[in-house]
Amino acid sequence: SMIVSCTQDTSGPTLGKGSFRPSVTTNSDVVPVLRSVAENADVIPDVDQFHLKLRSEDGSYSREWSSINNVAPDELYNVGNYVLSATYGSIDTEGFDTPYYVGETAFAIRDKETTPVEVVCTLGQVKLSLQYTESFTSYFAAYKATVRSSTGKELLFDNTETRDAYLHPGDITLKLALTKPNGISATYEPAKIKDAKAREHYIVTFDVSENAGEA
Numbered sequence: 001s002m003i004v005s006c007t008q009d010t011s012g013p014t015l016g017k018g019s020f021r022p023s024v025t026t027n028s029d030v031v032p033v034l035r036s037v038a039e040n041a042d043v044i045p046d047v048d049q050f051h052l053k054l055r056s057e058d059g060s061y062s063r064e065w066s067s068i069n070n071v072a073p074d075e076l077y078n079v080g081n082y083v084l085s086a087t088y089g090s091i092d093t094e095g096f097d098t099p100y101y102v103g104e105t106a107f108a109i110r111d112k113e114t115t116p117v118e119v120v121c122t123l124g125q126v127k128l129s130l131q132y133t134e135s136f137t138s139y140f141a142a143y144k145a146t147v148r149s150s151t152g153k154e155l156l157f158d159n160t161e162t163r164d165a166y167l168h169p170g171d172i173t174l175k176l177a178l179t180k181p182n183g184i185s186a187t188y189e190p191a192k193i194k195d196a197k198a199r200e201h202y203i204v205t206f207d208v209s210e211n212a213g214e215a
Helices: 134-139
Strands: 017-026 031-033 051-056 062-065 080-088 101-109 114-123 126-132 142-148 154-157 165-167 170-179 185-196 200-206
Touching: 017 051, 017 080, 017 101, 080 114, 126 134, 126 142, 126 170, 154 165, 170 200, 185 200
Parallel strands: 017 114, 031 200, 126 200
Antiparallel strands: 051 062, 051 080, 080 101, 101 114, 126 165, 142 154, 142 170, 170 185
16 A cells, blocks of 8 residues: 655755554465465464564665564654565575565655554465375385475475475475385476465475376
């Protein structure tokens, strides 16, 4: 939500002070890709866990708070145009149960007014889920998957892993290490996701063909 401020004042810098009242809402909806069904990220942080940053549009002023609870409601700021951003987690923290949320809203502070500012935060990473068909799990003696993100980070999904991974946007590579019933092991690279975007959710399902000898 963008608030545009128009002033007729041509007498130099605008004087005056006003305040703002922040609110943060989390939109945890993800964008389903492939055969993924629309659902949301399973870790939804509390509002007070978001880090807030206020900056003036011209970059001359900035201030940060570790929680929305620390923003004093009656504090005054110079009149002008600002951007309020809110973040939870870090885009560089990749793994299980480590979602990164981010959002920002532009607004104006006006003389002797309190401006309500809502920041809507959405998932800033890619959500990835791996699953296996029953014919796959019953055929292979052992299996595990390794996921490599665009940052080079590798994440191991062992055969008991059911959690979703949160990864940096970009190319994602999957490697599968398999042990056949006869004890022979092999590694495959069955899938590569090109240019995955923030908020996208990929579900990758591994299966074996009817002719299990060719698996």
